[in-house]
Each structure stands twice: as C-alpha cells, then as structure tokens.
Amino acid sequence: MTTENQNDRSTPKSDASRRSFLKSGTALSAGAATALVGVRPLRGDEPATETHDGPPIRIALVGAGGRGSGAINDSLSINNGVKLVAMADLNESKLAGLRGSLANRHEGKVDVSDDKLHGGIDGYKRVLDDDEVDVVLFATPPGFRPQYVRDAVDAGKHVFAEKPTCVDPAGYKICLAAHETAIANGTSIVTGTQYRRQxxxxxxxxxxxxxxxxxxxxxxxxxxxxxxxxxxxxxxxxxxxxxxxxxxxxxxxxxxxxxxxxxxxxxxxxxxxxxxxxxxxxxxxxxxxxxxxxxxxxxxxxxxxxxxxxxxxxxxxxxxxxxxxxxxxxxxxxxxxxxxxxxxxxxxxxxxxxxxxxxxDIGAAYQQEHKDLIDSVRANKPIVELKETAISSLTAVLGRVAAYTGQDVTWDFITNKSTLSLFPEDFDINGPRPESTFAIPGQTKLV
Known part of the structure; x- marks a missing residue:
C-alpha cells in the first residue's frame, strides 16, 4: 500500500468487442434475482454445468491464504466461462503452489503465466494495471481492504471483497465512496457475507x-x-x-x-x-x-x-x-x-x-456469492453491496470501541464525529512498528 493519489489512476483500456460480449450475456443468476427463494445452489465441489459462448471472464486473486484459496476455488467450482489469469500475495512463494493445485482441480480454468504471479506489498497494483483482468477477488488482511477495493473500483474492475470491509471509521468512509463509484462505473462489488445467500x-x-x-x-x-x-x-x-x-x-x-x-x-x-x-x-x-x-x-x-x-x-x-x-x-x-x-x-x-x-448449507452459500458476481458481470446487471457490508463492519467497530473505551457510543458519533484511523500513515513493510498494547477501558480514549 502506498500514499500515492489513487484518484489519478486512469481506467485501463479495454477491448470493445470483449466488453460488448460481457455486457450482453445471459440473465442474472436466479440466486440474485429472487433472493434465493426456491433455488437449490450447487453443493460442495459439484461442477458447474452451464456453458457460455465467447471469451471467458478473467479473474485475479489478491491474497493467497486460506480464505483466498477458498474463495477462488468456490468461484472456479460454480462458474463456467471463467478463467484465473493472475495472482498476487505478499509472500510470492505461495503463488506457484496454489496455481498448481487449482489447475489440477479445475481443468481448463487456470491460465496464470509466471509473469502474472505478483509478489510483494504492491503486487495488487500489477493486477489492477492488467488489462486482461475483469474481476478481482480480495482476501487480504482486512486493514488493507478499503483502499484495495477503492483502487480496484477506480481501475474499472469488478470486485469480490471478503468481510469485513473496514476496521475503523476512516475505512468506512472509503468504502462508501467506492460503493458510489462502482454504481457510477457500472461495475459490481459482491462481499463475503455468505449468510445473505444461505x-x-x-x-x-x-x-x-x-x-x-x-x-x-x-x-x-x-x-x-x-x-x-x-x-x-x-x-x-x-x-x-x-x-x-x-x-x-x-x-x-x-x-x-x-x-x-x-x-x-x-x-x-x-x-x-x-x-x-x-x-x-x-x-x-x-x-x-x-x-x-x-x-x-x-x-x-x-x-x-x-x-x-x-x-x-x-x-x-x-x-x-x-x-x-x-x-x-x-x-x-x-x-x-x-x-x-x-x-x-x-x-x-x-x-x-x-x-x-x-x-x-453454508458451502452452497459460499459458492452462490461467486455465481451471483460472475452472472452480474456477464449480464451487465451490476450488484453493488459494499455499503451494506461496510455498515455491518462499522457496527462491529462501534461495539469494539464501546468495549475498549468503556463508554456508551452512538452511531452518530462513530459515523460523523470519530476521527479514528488505524492504518499507519507511515506504512512501510520493511519498517518498525510501536510496541504492541491492548485496550484498557477507562484509559483507552474515545476518538
């Protein structure tokens, strides 16, 4: 993560015929259209059976840990007409092994060349700069999520963002702005609150x-x-x-x-x-x-x-x-x-x-969120649900702040008056951090 002005990022160039195809495809999935009433989503690793003409929707994964590998496996399991084309993680050594296991499990759906394996703290930027990427799955530690999602939206990408989407009021405000930008862009943001699809x-x-x-x-x-x-x-x-x-x-x-x-x-x-x-x-x-x-x-x-x-x-x-x-x-x-x-x-x-x-059936719900995302992209019927998840994330922050400080804290305060911003302004992956402390009610201040 850097401090450069992400508003200066231009939207990547795209192939007109490809975008036209993605915007004129099949209807939105039944799960999104009917709030899952009467729908039987796929279970476990049951393979997707739908077929789609034209080029695949190209997916990138940012964050190759347990939740990230689970998310991309769910997407590749339930969707046809998709292909994993890029991956990023702070620890580059994770990427080749995960690529291999996914290729063995999902024949024909993994096409990640070595130059599309991006390591380091700025690896996600290489993904966002890639014109060949349509959809980005974010499963990094939550503290990075608001800026990463905002950068992806600014880059014109469709997004899957794991929960929570913010850990403080500053991140909440970034999420609200990204939500509005996605609506203006006509791009989707689906979040990892799978119970809303269970x-x-x-x-x-x-x-x-x-x-x-x-x-x-x-x-x-x-x-x-x-x-x-x-x-x-x-x-x-x-x-x-x-x-x-x-x-x-x-x-x-x-x-x-x-x-x-x-x-x-x-x-x-x-x-x-x-x-x-x-x-x-x-x-x-x-x-x-x-x-x-x-x-x-x-x-x-x-x-x-x-x-x-x-x-x-x-x-x-x-x-x-x-x-x-x-x-x-x-x-x-x-x-x-x-x-x-x-x-x-x-x-x-x-x-x-x-x-x-x-x-x-939580396994089906995990997969349904990815089906809804891909179907929304293919049908040009964007799902933008970042605001809902940001509100729930901030509700959790509200509880944490109340417990940490020992104070009665209002929603008005946490949304409109709090100046709490936890992400380090001097962030440097190779730099020092202050000695860790934990909150003590009555001593930890309400800010």
Missing amino acids: TNYVEAIKLIHEGAIGDIISASARYCSNGIWNKVRRPEMSDTEFQVFNWMHYIWLSGDQIVEQAVHNIDAINWIMGGPPESAFGSGGRFTRPEGSEMWDSISIDYQYPGERMVSFKCRQIPGAASETSNIIYGTKGKASIYGSNSGAEIVDNEGNEIFKMKG
Whole structure:
C-alpha cells in the first residue's frame, strides 16, 4: 500500500468487442434475482454445468491464504466461462503452489503465466494495471481492504471483497465512496457475507419481515468459538512484516474478533432489524491471548436499535470454552432461531408450535456469492453491496470501541464525529512498528 493519489489512476483500456460480449450475456443468476427463494445452489465441489459462448471472464486473486484459496476455488467450482489469469500475495512463494493445485482441480480454468504471479506489498497494483483482468477477488488482511477495493473500483474492475470491509471509521468512509463509484462505473462489488445467500437465513428472515413472530422485541447473538492461530516471528522479519504475517492479532489489520469474525452475526442482526443500531455499550477482556497480541478474547455488547429494541451480543475465542454461533430473535408472537454454519433455522409461535424449519448449507452459500458476481458481470446487471457490508463492519467497530473505551457510543458519533484511523500513515513493510498494547477501558480514549 502506498500514499500515492489513487484518484489519478486512469481506467485501463479495454477491448470493445470483449466488453460488448460481457455486457450482453445471459440473465442474472436466479440466486440474485429472487433472493434465493426456491433455488437449490450447487453443493460442495459439484461442477458447474452451464456453458457460455465467447471469451471467458478473467479473474485475479489478491491474497493467497486460506480464505483466498477458498474463495477462488468456490468461484472456479460454480462458474463456467471463467478463467484465473493472475495472482498476487505478499509472500510470492505461495503463488506457484496454489496455481498448481487449482489447475489440477479445475481443468481448463487456470491460465496464470509466471509473469502474472505478483509478489510483494504492491503486487495488487500489477493486477489492477492488467488489462486482461475483469474481476478481482480480495482476501487480504482486512486493514488493507478499503483502499484495495477503492483502487480496484477506480481501475474499472469488478470486485469480490471478503468481510469485513473496514476496521475503523476512516475505512468506512472509503468504502462508501467506492460503493458510489462502482454504481457510477457500472461495475459490481459482491462481499463475503455468505449468510445473505444461505437459504435458511434468507427464508427465515423473509418470514420475520412478513410478521411470522409479530413485532420484534429483542434479540441475542453469539459468535463463541475456540482459540485462534498465532504465528511465530522469523528472525529476518521487520516489525511491520511480522504484524502483517500474524495479522489477526493486530487491531489495525483485523479489527479484533468482533470485526473480523463475528461481523457475520452483526450483519444478520442489521439485516433483521432493517439497519444499524443507535448505540452500543459493552465490556470484555483478555485471558488467553499470547504475549504481544492486541486482541481481547471476549466482548459483550448491548446494541440499542431503533424502537427501543435491544440486542445482546457476545463473541469470544477461548480454548476449551463452549462454542455457539446463533441469532435468536424474540417477537410478540413467537421466536426465530437462526444458527451458523450448517445448523439451520426454525421459527415457533408463543405456544411452541413450529412455523418454519430449514437445514443450513453454508458451502452452497459460499459458492452462490461467486455465481451471483460472475452472472452480474456477464449480464451487465451490476450488484453493488459494499455499503451494506461496510455498515455491518462499522457496527462491529462501534461495539469494539464501546468495549475498549468503556463508554456508551452512538452511531452518530462513530459515523460523523470519530476521527479514528488505524492504518499507519507511515506504512512501510520493511519498517518498525510501536510496541504492541491492548485496550484498557477507562484509559483507552474515545476518538
């Protein structure tokens, strides 16, 4: 990442006939057009069966770690008429191995020459400068995401952006601007909030909005899991390089668990409630994090939504503690329970009678987001959903800030008054970083 003025980046030249083909193709996928009602997305590694005439849509991957390799595998699995043509990662040594494994798994869909394997912190720029790239998948540490997505939109690319899309209010504002630019460009931005494409979530929330549980009174949400990885520093690493390597443990890169991981629940609650909360009040702490980590390992937040509706939210990563991912919504006529992963959803009335029940299939949802993106590009019907995900990401930031500072923090403050900007102004991958610290309520200031 650099400090050059990205507004000066010109849109790459393109082949008119190719763009004409991409804009006149088939209709948008059923998943996007009907919000997945009655759609059976592909499961697991079931191969795509659709065929498409004309040149393939060309994809690049930025960020070749576990989530990045999962994202590109999902896209290549569910889409035909696509081809992976470029890859970038800070660690160039990852790229050739991933290219080989993807080529073996997806015959005919991987065509990445050695000169299209871009290493280093500026590798993503080589991708954005490549006229042969139509769609970019971003799976880098979240702290980089706002600028990377903005740069991609400025370069005229279609984008898949993993969640969260920001870790602070400064990044949120960048996302809002990128969203508007994508609308003006006619390019898509699909985000990695896969529960919005998981059928049991879609159907349960549709019924909630139709009044199946009456008026919503309150809700509880939990993302409680076990420990998280921690990487050992290699002697040759600079401070900054190590923090990027071990990014989950540094707040400017991950946003802490509530932002990086638990944003899924927060996004679901915002979806159910029809928008973000008015305020947040919370607490938490750290018991098991390794030395040098800035993360807390537990956070509990009371989110106040319009209409005096309270959501009790908890997240933690503590080895040996009970795990649960759930959203329980209480209404005047019943209760809805929507669980994470493949655990399904159910709705009951106040007498306990079952109104709705559906199994979950998170694998299909992971793939559906990539099908919707490619179908939107092919049909010239852009999906631009960055703003929604940025709002949910900032809702998670709101909770973190409330817990870290020990203050009651409002949505108005975090969106309009906060000056919090975590990304280092003096960013240098080879440079030093200040000694790591963790937040202490009452001492950590609200900014």
